[in-house]
Amino acid sequence: MKQNYVLEPLGEMKAMYQAYNEEMIELSKKNGKIVLLYGDFPRGAAGELFQKEHPDRIYDVGIAEANLITTAAGLAGGGYLPFTHCHSIFAVGRAYNQIRQNVAFDKLNVKIVLCNSGMLWSFMGGSHQIIEEIAAMRVIPNLVLVSPSDPISTKKMTRAIAEYTGPVALRISAPPVPTVYRDDFPFELGKAVTLTDGSDATIISTGMVLSDALEAADTLAKEGIKVRLLDMHTLKPIDEAAIIKAAKETGAIVTVEDSSILGGLGGAVAEVTAENAPVPVKRVGIKDRFGQSGTVPELKEEYELTARHIVQAVRESVKKK
Amino acid sequence: MAHDEKLIQKLTEKAKIIRRDAVEMIKAGDSGWIGGSFSQADIIAALMFHHMKHDPKNPDWEDRDRLIVSKAHCCETVYAAFGEAGYFSKELYKSYGHMGATLQAHTERIVPGIEYSGGSLGQGLSFALGEALAARIDAPKDSSGRPVPRYRVYCIIGDGESNEGQIWEAVMAALHYKVDNLVAILDHNKFQSSGTIEERMNMMPWVDKWKAFAWDTAEINGHDFEAILTALENADRVKGKPHIIIAHTTKCKGVPSFEHKNLHFCKLSDEMYAEALEALK
Numbered sequence: 001m002k003q004n005y006v007l008e009p010l011g012e013m014k015a016m017y018q019a020y021n022e023e024m025i026e027l028s029k030k031n032g033k034i035v036l037l038y039g040d041f042p043r044g045a046a047g048e049l050f051q052k053e054h055p056d057r058i059y060d061v062g063i064a065e066a067n068l069i070t071t072a073a074g075l076a077g078g079g080y081l082p083f084t085h086c087h088s089i090f091a092v093g094r095a096y097n098q099i100r101q102n103v104a105f106d107k108l109n110v111k112i113v114l115c116n117s118g119m120l121w122s123f124m125g126g127s128h129q130i131i132e133e134i135a136a137m138r139v140i141p142n143l144v145l146v147s148p149s150d151p152i153s154t155k156k157m158t159r160a161i162a163e164y165t166g167p168v169a170l171r172i173s174a175p176p177v178p179t180v181y182r183d184d185f186p187f188e189l190g191k192a193v194t195l196t197d198g199s200d201a202t203i204i205s206t207g208m209v210l211s212d213a214l215e216a217a218d219t220l221a222k223e224g225i226k227v228r229l230l231d232m233h234t235l236k237p238i239d240e241a242a243i244i245k246a247a248k249e250t251g252a253i254v255t256v257e258d259s260s261i262l263g264g265l266g267g268a269v270a271e272v273t274a275e276n277a278p279v280p281v282k283r284v285g286i287k288d289r290f291g292q293s294g295t296v297p298e299l300k301e302e303y304e305l306t307a308r309h310i311v312q313a314v315r316e317s318v319k320k321k
Numbered sequence: 322m323a324h325d326e327k328l329i330q331k332l333t334e335k336a337k338i339i340r341r342d343a344v345e346m347i348k349a350g351d352s353g354w355i356g357g358s359f360s361q362a363d364i365i366a367a368l369m370f371h372h373m374k375h376d377p378k379n380p381d382w383e384d385r386d387r388l389i390v391s392k393a394h395c396c397e398t399v400y401a402a403f404g405e406a407g408y409f410s411k412e413l414y415k416s417y418g419h420m421g422a423t424l425q426a427h428t429e430r431i432v433p434g435i436e437y438s439g440g441s442l443g444q445g446l447s448f449a450l451g452e453a454l455a456a457r458i459d460a461p462k463d464s465s466g467r468p469v470p471r472y473r474v475y476c477i478i479g480d481g482e483s484n485e486g487q488i489w490e491a492v493m494a495a496l497h498y499k500v501d502n503l504v505a506i507l508d509h510n511k512f513q514s515s516g517t518i519e520e521r522m523n524m525m526p527w528v529d530k531w532k533a534f535a536w537d538t539a540e541i542n543g544h545d546f547e548a549i550l551t552a553l554e555n556a557d558r559v560k561g562k563p564h565i566i567i568a569h570t571t572k573c574k575g576v577p578s579f580e581h582k583n584l585h586f587c588k589l590s591d592e593m594y595a596e597a598l599e600a601l602k
Binding site for chain 1: 383387429430436437438440441443444447448449450451452453454455456457458459468486487490491493494497498
């Protein structure tokens with residue numbers, strides 16, 4: 001029921017930004033077009049390497065997110081492959097029109113790294129924890145939106161988006177997260193990954209909350225509820241076929257995201273099922289509230305994003321079938 | 322040093338052609354930004370028909386100089402310049418602003434030669450900065466190890482447009498990175514959409530502001546070809562900092578009876594159309 005490429009027990013804790021940087025170092029060995037751009041943001045290991053070895057392919061524009069995104073667009077116009085780095089809240093918030101007009105409108109080959117994505121970012125508080133990101137970004141045409149869940153999927157996703165030609169926004173969460181996948185797990189941009197299979201209900205998760213969803217699936221299995229767990233690492237284009245198949249074969253879906261339940265993963269899944277295979281869709285996520293300071297476990301508890309909350313949502317959904 | 326008289330005559334003629342073609346476009350589209358299109362027309366003529374290194378037969382030539390018109394609503398003289406240069410057929414003019422047209426109401430990259438999809442003011446200078454940075458990557462180095470940029474980037478910005486904060490983000494970054502292959506040209510026609518720039522949002526003193534940002538700053542009459550060409554050539558020579566040419570212009574320059582009205586976005590009545598073509602004979 002659990003696929004063999006899912007680690008049991010879970011593997012080492014690592015921050016997604018670190019995993020991303022490790023992969024960028026690998027990619028830069030063969031790709032001489034990569035340019036790293038920052039908005040007064042920590043370099044990471046890749047940035048430090050570029051500072052030493054490719055100083056003409058690394059720029060920091062300071063605390064100026066609009067200039068960050070549009071300068072990247074100009075670099076793409078000049079034939080290069082720019083990756084921008086700043087806090088997601090400020091990329092999406094302060095440079096929304098730039099993402100939409102300077103990158104997406106012309107399908108320029110710019111990769112926007114949404115650092116410190118989502119609600120689960122300790123200490124920083126409500127001004128920095130973004131809840132509106134998935135909803136705001138998926139509604140921009142031509143923009144691929146991706147959301148890996150662990151260090152291994154972060155690396156595979158980083159490689160995939162570098163190989164894809166066109167605008168991409170990549171969600172990278174702040175805290176260290178457990179490794180869920182074996183190195184060779186099946187990864188394809190645009191295709192949901194099945195972690196566990198079952199026909200009582202489906203959990204569709206995106207981003208770092210996958211490990212909580214996996215814990216929930218394990219708990220439910222012990223009570224005889226066999227859930228299918230899908231990692232929706234590509235939010236746009238979303239894997240409609242996997243959603244429809246899950247709806248038809250399991251009859252109830254619970255979505256999980258560290259993002260608003262309005263218009264995010266939950267909204268996207270509900271759009272697909274409503275048109276193709278109507279089933280109850282229960283959205284676990286941030287209930288239209290701003291964030292606050294706290295540790296990640298405290299935030300999960302306060303915003304009802306623990307494995308326990310996911311289990312409860314599945315139990316209720318199964319009753320509605 | 323004065324430029325050849327024949328060159329000045331040629332540019333004067335080209336500027337007239339692109340203004341006339343712009344009038345045809347605005348009539349065909351039933352709307353357009355005649356004022357701002359005309360105030361920048363001489364600068365565009367100088368760039369497109371003399372100063373810039375480019376090849377209409379080869380719009381994707383990697384080392385072409387770039388023209389980025391950040392005030393992209395003033396698209397008609399931009400389209401007319403690229404059409405006159407031979408980037409595309411002038412047949413496209415009559416569908417300007419129509420459903421399905423290649424020539425959309427604000428410039429877009431789908432048009433051969435056009436580098437920048439504008440319409441959202443204040444962003445083009447950042448785009449130009451990115452293109453200018455790209456020119457320095459993989460470039461040959463001079464004797465002191467500095468990259469010799471593969472191409473230069475010219476960016477026309479508006480004075481109303483300069484209200485946008487992002488303009489100044491690009492200004493500070495271009496200075497920080499000493500982007501000396503970037504030339505911004507301010508089409509300083511003293512008007513914005515809803516009134517004079519002084520009434521709407523007074524940004525005096527202009528020249529002092531740019532000098533305070535430490536760009537290589539020049540101030541010229543934007544309708545004097547001698548002055549335009551000299552300023553562009555000076556900008557090419559100065560190393561180590563980006564360049565701003567503050568060009569004093571007149572909105573709607575070229576049709577004397579239109580010049581003192583704020584013809585920002587307008588339809589051309591049959592009378593205005595005839596008046597314009599008469600003035601541009």
